[in-house]
Amino acid sequence: EAQVTQNPRYLITVTGKKLTVTCSQNMNHEYMSWYRQDPGLGLRQIYYSMNVEVTDKGDVPEGYKVSRKEKRNFPLILESPSPNQTSLYFCASSPDVGTGQDTEAFFGQGTRLTVV
């Protein structure tokens, strides 16, 4: 089954304790990204990756890191989490298609992070 898998689904942590949220996709997609969802703000892109070893900042990258060592995995790293990073996080992947071609983003189930 084609899917994007995030782990963990729920996480409560304390301020300053480094954490990693994993994301894996089995569709051989080139493009992967991380979003955070906050009430009234929709989804905002944190980081994205167009292929292995190619990553770039999205709209809200502060306080986050990512890496893309393998095509299927795109972990999100919070080196020193703070309470304002309490949010619902989604990983997404999509194929690299030419302009004018069919595409869509496939989303994981989400990770609800609480930083106290």
Place this chain on the structure above:
Amino acid sequence: AQSVTQPDIHITVSEGASLELRCNYSYGATPYLFWYVQSPGQGLQLLLKYFSGDTLVQGIKGFEAEFKRSQSSFNLRKPSVHWSDAAEYFCAVGAGYNFNKFYFGSGTKLNVKP
């Protein structure tokens, strides 16, 4: 700059009534447009998408959307709402390299009255 506006935060409709969720976008070129639905505690599921061609697109679960370039709109419609349609709906525009960067609206929460 790209942006997506969903002017209705909450909408309540009676079961069996028709539904229209509004979406306006700002994008310099021909947009890729999407509607996603999020049920409580779930990820986002694609309802429908528009790239080119016929401006009325059909999606899953009986939904359709119409692209109107002159109004920069991509409104979602359903002729008869079911209680299971209660969810949050997000409009999105695909931009950037090969349209892989998605800009989302703030969402519209749909409640369905029995």
